[in-house]
Amino acid sequence: MPEASPDAELMAxxxxxxxxxxxxxxxxxxxxxxxLFGLAMRVVRQREWAEDVxxxxxxxxxxxxxxxRSTLSPPMAWLGLIVRSRSLDFLRRRxxxxxxxxxxxxxxxAETFESDAANPMDTAxxxxxxxxxxxxxxxxxxxxxxxxxxxxLRELSHGELAEQLKLPxxxxxxxxxxxxxxxxxxxxxxx
Numbered sequence: 001m002p003e004a005s006p007d008a009e010l011m012a013x014x015x016x017x018x019x020x021x022x023x024x025x026x027x028x029x030x031x032x033x034x035x036l037f038g039l040a041m042r043v044v045r046q047r048e049w050a051e052d053v054x055x056x057x058x059x060x061x062x063x064x065x066x067x068x069r070s071t072l073s074p075p076m077a078w079l080g081l082i083v084r085s086r087s088l089d090f091l092r093r094r095x096x097x098x099x100x101x102x103x104x105x106x107x108x109x110a111e112t113f114e115s116d117a118a119n120p121m122d123t124a125x126x127x128x129x130x131x132x133x134x135x136x137x138x139x140x141x142x143x144x145x146x147x148x149x150x151x152x153l154r155e156l157s158h159g160e161l162a163e164q165l166k167l168p169x170x171x172x173x174x175x176x177x178x179x180x181x182x183x184x185x186x187x188x189x190x191x
Contacts, residue, residue: 010075011068018066025062032076036083043087048163053090057083097157101176105152108180108187136186144179147172 004012010031016024033054040050040057060082068078137145147165150156158176162169 007070007074007076010079011070014061014065014068014075014078017062018068025058028061029058032079035076036079039080039083040087043084044090049090049094050087053083053087056090057086060086094157094159097159098155101151101158102155104176104180105148108184132187132190133183135190136183139186140179140182144175144182147175148179148183151176 010028013024013028013031017028036057037050037054040053041047044050044053057079061079064082068075073081137148140148143165147161150161150164151158156164158169158172161167161176162172165172
């Protein structure tokens, strides 16, 4: 009996995954993950990110395998398209996280340093506000102050902060939101 072609084997595995066969998903992962991981690395350029993308990709494969049509695309091309799409989605989310964080801090700073024109009085006020901001920052808990400082000064996204500080993403987001709220209240009290 002739041996099945690699494409035929992959198509059979995708078909089984479409019928919710977990063993087939594991086998597909074993056979394709090195190439798909390499594709993810070429797009996102960081090992941890590529690992996340690969995991998201296989979750997508699990969900949409029943829609795969071998007449439209060879299996590796279909799998590669999923990995590429998840990689680009990942990069878009990362950019959006960074933009949102920067916007939140910029809004706080704009409220703090509102001014229509720079004059000596405004400069003195800004200096006082800078001292007040420094004072308010010093009132924050150490980790909360660290997260806000890293987020603003190094322009790190929520995800990058969580990764660098080895903290859950939800914790980082909560600390930033609460820290900004505390800064806003403190600045209003000192005004």
